[in-house]
Amino acid sequence: MTPIDQGVAIGAEARRFVRSYHNGSLCTLSKKLEGYPFASVSPFVLDAAGNPVILISNLAEHTKNIDADPRVSLLVYPCADDAQAVGRVTLTGRAARLPDKNGFGERYLRYLPQAQDYFAAHDFYFYRIQVENIRYIGGFGKIHWVRPEHYAPPPTAALLEAEAGILAHMNADHRDNMRDYCRHLCACDAVDVEMVGIDYDGFDLRADGKLLRLDFPEPITGPQEARTALVAMARQCREAQGQETI
Template identity: 40%
Template sequence: MSAEASKHARQLLLKEYRGVLSTHSQAMPGFPFGSVVPYCLDANGWPLILISRIAQHTRNLKADGRCSLLVGERAAEDVQAASRLTLLAEARQLAEPAAIESGAQRYYRYFPESRDYHRVHDFDFWVLEPVRWRYIGGFGAIHWLDHLALANPFAVESGEVEQSMVEHMNDDHAAAIARYVEQAGLPQSAPAQMVGIDSEGFHLRIGQALHWLAFPEPCETPMAVRQALVAMARG
């Protein structure tokens, strides 16, 4: 049951791209401080965030890295019956140039507008390293999970494999991407761009919104991804 719960919880984490980050307040000791942050997942499947050095939550994290990220099901009509996930984590600022570059390339694909304010203002990349997860999949479906994150086989090291596949799809297979959008009933108000691929599915960006679509079966190799994408385009 925990494996099934982990799968559903991870899918929720992939489908959403913003959550409430709670930190230990330095201005008001003893009180939690909540703020909304966008995120994408890094090569380890951990949330990657970009936050300002002058933000209150950044000051809090520098003093105490223990935090939580609450992610809820988007546009749920009944929030009590909706899925939600709380990640208890240790926040760590990326410091190595290679890690910063790899994180930046991935984050910019998901949130391209962040490239400008990252350069102009004092923003840094942080990763939320999981300690434990609490997943509620609806009434009575409550789980503590120790193992939920799944490493992305295409984003390891520099992430060149994933980036190459994403660029190929955007440059040469716009019709297939449009087909995925149509099949999933996603908004067609703007052209969709593929921004990320993991072993379980892929992310599309439409305007400023992100949408995750699952593969029929998990894919561990680029060839398996290609076959899955072809099959999905054919419907």
């Protein structure tokens, strides 16, 4: 594997890690305490290019900090008893307010419906963090700086355009398949399940109120590839179920 191929592989691993979580620690440069970093908790949802989008109030301290200096970092990590023993990713870049509040709202609220009241408030706005540097720690001895072009997925305009239709179809006609995904691929027996997003690397389900991330064996770029991948996963689950009944 060439150094470029290795960089792309590590970048994809870091990106898939970030896709699995929707809460992070946001660090801005304090306006009130000049020169000091200021950390806060921030939910986020990734856009099609892998950039985190956050919903924040213009009254919040971190928003005032961003408006004064857009340089930020976002630490993404799972809650664990031993936080240093698990993977984590730090994304650094510049945050900028999105001009259209409704442009990203539908996708954001699919992932974080509890933010509906904030979304409706007049003083909350979306800010996108344009990723410039990535620090990926995948575990002991697995530590990398990742280049942004290796972290970002390729353009997937066709998939992005088809996403709403794919979700509607899966949620209307294939909830049994999604329950099988939960059971056989995530070891989770779920009753109430829906697909909330699909992207280059995989898709997200809400299963009995909990978000689950499932990665595709191979990336997809359009709706036909998505269909093929989802059908193959359903077949895999049926085969697993047949083996269990033998």
